[in-house]
Amino acid sequence: MTRPLRKVGRGDSLIEVLIAMSLTAITALGIIGSQMWLARNERSLMARELATSIADSVAEGIRRDTDRDPVVTQWRTRAAAQLPDGDVDVLGRGDGLHIAVVKWRAQASSDGEAVCAEPSVGAKLACVTVAFAR
Secondary structure: OOOOOOOOOOOOOHHHHHHHHHHHHHHHHHHHHHHHHHHHHHHHHHHHHHHHHHHHHHHHHHHHOOOOHHHHHHHHHHHHHHOOOOEEEEEEEEOOEEEEEEEEEOOOOOOOOOOOOOOOOOOOEEEEEEEEEO
């Protein structure tokens, strides 16, 4: 009498299941990491776009108005409300040249956001500068 042969490979072994779960977890972590990087960069770009708009508005307001204090106060309030630690300054460079500076606290990023080129702005602050003549 012959014995029936056992079926080999009737189910997945535990090691195969662990490998599949590990690959799935690594892939999911990679996708989550890239989504977080995209969200962080989007916030940074939105802050820079908003700061550029504020700096342009400050320059236009000062160019039209003889008294710059109300314009700077108005936009300083808006910058503080819309940007983290947002602030507005207007620097005079002589010969009618002025620079509108909007600065804010930059998010810590691994790629190292560019530091502000304006020397009056503190460390770890991002800024946008707009030069204009009056």
